[in-house]
Amino acid sequence: MSGTYGITRQDGPAKVTGAATYAADYNAEGQLYAVLVGSSVTAGRVTGYDTAEAEAEPGVVHVLTGLPTVHEAFAGLPSPPLATRFLPMQNDEIHYWGQPVAMVLADSLEAAEGAATRVRVSYDRQPFVNPDTALAVTPSPDSGYGMLDAHEFRKGDAAGALAGSPVRASGTYTQPSRHGNPMEPSAILAEWHDGRLTVHDSVQHVYAVRDTLAAVFGLASDKVRVINPHTGGGFGTKAFIWPHEILASQAAKAVDRPVKLVLTRQDMYSIVGYQPLMEHRVELGANESGELQAIVHEVDNVTALTDDYVEFGSAPSKALYDVPNISTSQRVRRGNVNLSSFMRSPIDGPGTWALGSAMDELAHTLSVDPLTLRLTNYAEVSPADGTPWSSKKLREAYEEGARRFGWWDRPKGGTRDGHWLIGCGMADCTQGQFRFTSNARVRLRADGSVKVEAGYTDIGAGSTTIFPQIAAQTLGLDIRSVQGVSGDSELPYAGPTYGSGTTIAMGTAVHLAAGDVLRRLADVMSWPAEEVRADDGALTWRDHRRPYADILRAARLDEVIGDGAMVLPNGASADAGAPGMSTRTFGAMFIEVGVDPDLGLLRLRRATGVYSVGAVVNERTARSQMIGGLVWGWGMAAMEASHFEPNLGRWLSQDLAGVPLPVNADIPPHIDMSFVDEFDPHVGPLGAKGVGELSATGIAAAVANAVFDATGRRVRDLPITPEKLLDPRM
Amino acid sequence: MRPFTYVRAETLPGALDSARTDNTMFLAGGTELLNWARIGIETPSRLVDIGRLPELHEITPTEDGGLRIGALARLNDVAQDARVETAYPVFSQAILKAASAQLRNLATIGGNPVQRVRCPYFRSNGPVACNKRVPGSGCAALHGANSERFAIFGWTEDCVAVQPSDPAVALACLDAEIITEHGDGGRRIPATEFHTLPDVDPAAHNVLRPGELITGIELGAPAPRSAYVKVRERQSYEYALVSAAAAVEVTDGVISRARVALGSVALRPWRLYDAEAALVGLTPGSPEVRDAVTSGFSAARPLSSNAYKIPLARNTALRALELALEA
Known part of the structure; x- marks a missing residue:
């Protein structure tokens, strides 16, 4: 869709004036x-x-x-x-x-x-047991979180292939616990x-x-x-x-x-969840041409004694590169702490930090450009099971991102600007997808106004804008005549607002409900439903054109109600995309940082992200999501950490003073986010996939890779704080 | 938070008189007191609001060429005063890096140096061993998570926290004086001696007595070649990992006077007197400058996990000197 950049946030005025009620x-x-x-x-x-x-x-x-x-x-x-x-x-x-x-x-x-x-x-x-240092164990088979993916995955013989690989890279990549702090x-x-x-x-x-x-x-x-x-x-909390x-x-x-x-x-x-401390052990093996032969990715994450939350950070190692041998495992470290949980961006956010860093190390060992290494190992089908992608235009995203950033022309190995060492890095972004059953009701009133009713929630991502927009587009109306009614369990059932699942699920339901309104109007007119079209507030069939208001008035109807539903195969309430296919979003993140090695300072200079997400429903809210994710990822990369104090047995800081988050001054104006032109025909009629979680994947790795380019220093432990960048010599 | 009574002082003598009551605290900008009350650091039974005392907002020249700044002058008003900007850039810069614009519009220059340590153990919402919260209870930070905003100078096993005010570091560098009044008489306190080191009293933050009120700050001769450098993970709105204030004078191409104070390395702004002496006579930009500054660190002692702060503080001091020499 085009021209959606002009559609601004419908809830914006209420929120910025304080009229919105929480x-x-x-x-x-x-x-x-x-x-x-x-x-x-x-x-x-x-x-x-x-x-x-x-x-x-x-x-x-x-x-x-x-x-x-x-x-x-x-x-x-x-x-x-x-x-x-x-x-x-x-x-x-x-x-x-x-x-x-x-x-x-x-x-x-x-x-x-x-x-x-x-x-x-x-x-x-x-x-008490300190979770950070607890023995890692296999997750309980009873854990509902543990059932969301395989604790162990084997394809081919990763250990044997690694041993036989002439070029290898390996590392242990760690990240601290982080709280969502909405x-x-x-x-x-x-x-x-x-x-x-x-x-x-x-x-x-x-x-x-x-x-x-x-x-x-x-x-x-x-x-x-x-x-x-x-x-x-929300951010998962x-x-x-x-x-x-x-x-x-x-x-x-x-x-x-x-x-x-x-x-x-x-x-x-102490009451809600957080992203757990994780340790990733990644080993990559390649031949001399840079073709990956094996990936091993083992993940431990902190959880509570009471439940096993499993953060499947190994997921991207099964999804990003064409590699014949893969081995992943997931374990948990149980300790006396409240339970960890999904936090933006779960699964692939942590996973792309570790894998994206390891790929950069491999590229360095091979003396090839990190983007070339990605292109060499481009996965045309899902590496995990060989199923086709429902859609994927990562190659186009690489090309467009490299062009916009000037990747191929960049000075390699860093440059100096006064006290600053400048470096560039890139990494892959990816996120698995969820589809949830959802329902919507669309009411077309005699006065020409429209109500979209469904119990979805808007956590700030733009739901209250894009669903009225979809109804307006389907009905051929201006969004100003459409009102969204949401956030109430007495409204038609909507799927959850997490896992980037809202747009696919609710968007489909709203689109179908609005289409149902058209069908009912056609019935009133005794026109064939499959041949009518919506056009600027009117229903058209062949050379006939009747404004909606006229149709309702003539039929003495107060309103026409349409219902729509996102229904999943086999009656499932949720799935990961069309059966028999693999559904994911992808992207390429290019970042330039400055490092002042005398003072240990790390600053973001510019970033370019190009994403393959299917159709973009609203260019403005989608782009805002990607910028927000970049900021979120910068926090993960450069400053955020919640410390479990090992002597006290509690989170040391429980406020926003002891846990730094990025501020406006940290984010430069040169943040360039865009999408490749794409339509995923298999996830739903809109051709769209979710974007919110994708936005915070790949950032930390791109930052760490840029730091390496600038300084020659490989940081494998997040966040990248002054202590890790400083030359310790007096 | 406990109930308290609130009185608004109309005159300075009236304010000082009101403060004679036990468990009374002065309220100026109010950006810190509410934090203390909510966390339980202080439970005042009486607040004396001095915010409307008319005579304490002014910035006026002194007879010996310096400036006297009223204690109730807002941080932003001080930092953006043309006389402060040109004659004492280190002070202006330190203030502008001290807090968000919103806080700087509210907080006062007299209140800023009396903010309490930002140690996460001290600011804990649960009971934690802290001699500044409960004298005699110990120091949980000594063997705790002490890598970031903790001391490398002047600490004892009773307290390893650091003084967080940025303006206070500039004031120590400039040999400013803090002027107080009290029902029993006022005094002038050198900014370098205002904050209390833990070997004197680990429970104390500064030398103010109960009922003693800062009424102004006096800056001496202008220090136009001066600069402030603040190191922190993020670009704004964060306390320093390390900061440095430097003021220099150059005569005939060599350094004739240097003053350097470090922030976030001790419970008071830490003057590098040995380094200052060693810098005199050196050519700006010469390799000896680095050795001279390094000589100021012979007394530095790291905690269990902050040894990196010693080279970081040295580098920060060097950078502040470099900027001061360029000023």
Whole structure:
């Protein structure tokens, strides 16, 4: 599609003027403010409470130290989307620092916060296991996260092929835990009325919250309603259902008053997930022509003692290069820490950091250009199983990216500008795809206005813009006449907003629903549905043309309703693309950095990304996603780290002061993001795939490769901080 | 956060009088006090708002050619004052690198040097051994995660944190004086001696007594050849890993006077007096300059994981000197 760059964010004015309402902006009559009391030990048991002083505080209504046992249906819930099977405040076990052990409910937030510091908890403190250094083990076969991919994958004989390869590169690449830190922390307002639960909740999928809370209380799903008009950033931290959502709903029921629980920034470090610390061991073998003979990629990631979250960082090693022998494995390091989870960009984000670095090392060993090495090993079909790609134009992305960046003409081995060493690097970007079942309803009103109804959430990526846009395009209308209604579990079922799955799923459903409106209008006119077209607010057939408003008026209809659904083969609720094919997005990232080796400074100078993502639904929001991902990836590359303090047994910093994120000054104006012209005919009628997660893949490797070009220093441990760039000699 | 009473001072004597009550704190820009209250670092029962005291906002020349800056002057107003920019560029630059524009519009130059350490253990929201939070409780950072914003000079086993203010480093470099008032009388405190080292008192941050109020800062003779360098992972809005303030004078082609102060290496801005002496008589840009600066590091002692900060601090000092000589 073209000309979509002019379609701006429909929710922009409401958000920048403060008119947009988020979960925490809602209030219920008689609500209580909840504040959680976190465990001050990392492992052990609670042995007692003294709540007298807290309960005596003015405004305090209840101090809860335990909550009712959940309904037996809870045990049958799939996890994910239930984030963790371990629920705090059900018994006296402590598995991590900050685990909620009590909840203060008060008439004001101030009273609840004050009283929370006066709840005395005594513990039987036990030794804890530091997850960062825990023994790596095979994930439990019962882990729902572990079932999402193979723990071990073998194609050919990777060990034998490596041994026989004349050229090899290997390295251990590490990355620290990182927290998502969305601007809006998680928040929930839970109210019970006549046995029905209504929550305003900041989430990435209202229906998963509905079904989980229904199971907690043994209710039918239609007894729970989840409302979420805006989500102030998710990044995965709001993808699944975390304990606070269950605790707040249980508390509201227990005290028979609405309960509002807004997580503090500190709570976000103990209640919701984060990208785990990972260690990748990668070995590449090639012949003298640079043709890959073998890839070995082994990944360990940190998880909790309570559940096994598996971060399948080895995925790109099965997806990027034409290689006859592949071996991957995934293990977990279990320790006393809250559970890790998917965070932008999961799976391929970590994986491309390790593989993209190793490929650069191999190119250096071979004395070939890193882009040439990629072209030599271009995968025309999926390397994992030989299935065809549903679509792939990475070769065009390489060519266009190299041209725009000036890759082939760059000075190799770095240049100097005053104190700065300048270097260039590139890496591959890729992301697997998810398709989710989704439904949409489109209402065409007699006044010519249109409503798109579906319970999707907009986490800031642009859903509230592109779905009305798709309806407008299908109906031949201006987007200004289309209103999106979303974020409510009573609307037609929408798939989740994660895994870059929204555009394919909801986009298809909206497109089909709008098409259904046209079909119904054709029926009214007794025109053959397959021959009508939409044209500037009118239905046309052959040389006939009737404005929609005329059709409805003549038929005395208030509205025409169309329904559409993204339906997956074999009744699945989710899949990874069209069966019998491999569906992925791809891209090439080219980066120029400056390094001041005396001061250890690393600064981004410019970046070019060209992406193969199928059709682009909205050029502006898609490009914004890619820029945002570049910023996110720069944080991963250059500064972000959450440290599990090994003596204290907790995250050292639990705020935005001790965990640096990129600021505007870090991002130069020369960020050039574009897409190759492409249509994927196999994922859905729009030809589009998801772009959001792709945007933060490949960045860290491209940065590290540029640092190597500038300095000759290979950094295999993220983030690339001054300590790692400095010449240590006095 | 606990309830407190709030009073607004109309006059300086009134403010000083109000501060005689126990557990009273002054409120100026307010960018730090709220943090302290929410984390539980301070639980004042009474705040005396000095923000509207009229006489403390001015920047005025002194008789000996320097500048007196009222304590309530906003950071941005000081940094962008033409007299400060031309006569004391190191001070202007240090202020502009100190915080976001929003904070610099609110924070005061008198309040900035009394901000407390940014040590993540000190700022912890849970109970952690910290002699600055609970005197006598120990120092969790000594054997903890101490690679980044921790000391290489002047630390003891009781505290390894660093003084975080950038303007304070420039003031120490410039031999500025901090002027205070108190119900019992005021004094002038050299900026180099304002912050307390842990061998004197690991619980203290500075030498101010209860009820003592900074009313101004005095800068001496202009130092137009001066510069401030700040090293940090990101480009803006972050405390320094290491910073350096340098002021130089060159006579007949050789350095005739050099002053160098380092930030984020100790609990006070750290003057490199030995290096300063060794620099006198050297030709700018000569290889001896590096040796002279290096000689200032003989007393540096790394912690368990911050040895890299010693060469980093040396290089930062060299860079500040280089920029000061170009100024």
